[in-house]
Amino acid sequence: MSPCLTLIGNYVSPYVRKVLACLELKGLDYQIDPITPFIGDDRFTQLSPLRRIPVLIDGGLVLNDSSVICQYLEDRWAQPSLYPIDVADRAKARWVEEYCDTHLAGALIWKLFYQKAIRRHFFQEEPDEALVAHACAVEIPAALDQLERWAPVDGYLFGSLSIADISVASYFRTASFVRYMIDADRWPRTAALVARVQALPPFQKLAKLEEVVLRVPFAQHRDALAAAGAPLTADTMATLTPRKGVPRFA
Incomplete structure (x- = not known):
């Protein structure tokens, strides 16, 4: 064990x-x-x-x-x-993970979810609607265009489930909390990939x-x-007073 x-x-x-x-x-x-x-x-x-x-x-x-x-x-x-065996594919999978953690997160999380959920509910601030609008109209579609070029017709990005698939699905799951959904007509492969990963028992x-x-x-x-049965620690580091950390993006 x-x-x-x-x-x-x-x-x-x-x-x-x-x-x-x-x-x-x-x-x-x-x-x-x-x-x-x-x-x-x-x-x-x-x-x-x-x-x-x-x-x-x-x-x-x-x-x-x-x-x-x-x-x-x-x-x-x-x-x-959870990483491809082939050395080249493993490097590519890490790149997809990095793409998600930086570029995709910049649009989906920091310019959409953070603005619409965190700023409003944690800090009682109004979202930057111009930032949100630009992310939805320009940055997120451009990122989805790139993901669509990588996404397979079926299965996973590198054959077996890997950190690359997990990363892509994780960011779109959080974006769904502010009602962002992938347009399956415009980006069918990416939408199907995300749905496959999110349907797996651990994600469910x-x-x-x-x-x-x-x-x-x-x-x-x-x-x-x-x-709900979550495996919680005996103690918590939470407080009731929110404070901001070091921002990820300028």
Whole structure:
């Protein structure tokens, strides 16, 4: 049996979802402190100097950044593998993951989800509607055009399910929380790929817990998740006063 790992981060985050999907697919035991980065206390700052999630704790080891964490899980628990065996395909899969973590996240998360959900509900600020409109009209369609060129007719990006597919699906899942859906007529391969990955049992399991979080105010997240059977830590680093971390994008 694997040691019990501790993950810090909220279920609605695409970065956290990527790690959770890897943990679930690899069958690893873990517990989670489901905070958002905006309500972490000073202990959280010590673990995550940029005040970002996810954070993984494995005994005395503390790791930041979803890509670093996923690669660590793959290196330590190689089976089932979530990275292509072929060296070239493995490099390409990491590039797709990086594309999602930076360019796709910049449009879907920071210029759409953050503006429409986080700014309004956490910081009582109005979204930048011009930023949202430009992302929806220009940046997200351009990213989808690129993904459509990569997406297969069926199956997964590199044959077997990999970190690339997990990454793509994770970002569009969070975008769906502010009602963004891929136009399947315009981008049929990408829409089908995302649907295939999100239909997998680990994603469906996580989706139920995500929906719990979305239904209640953040002060009630922990109690609601405990009632839903989430594997929570005994203690939490959450506070009730949100504060911003170091921004990912200028």
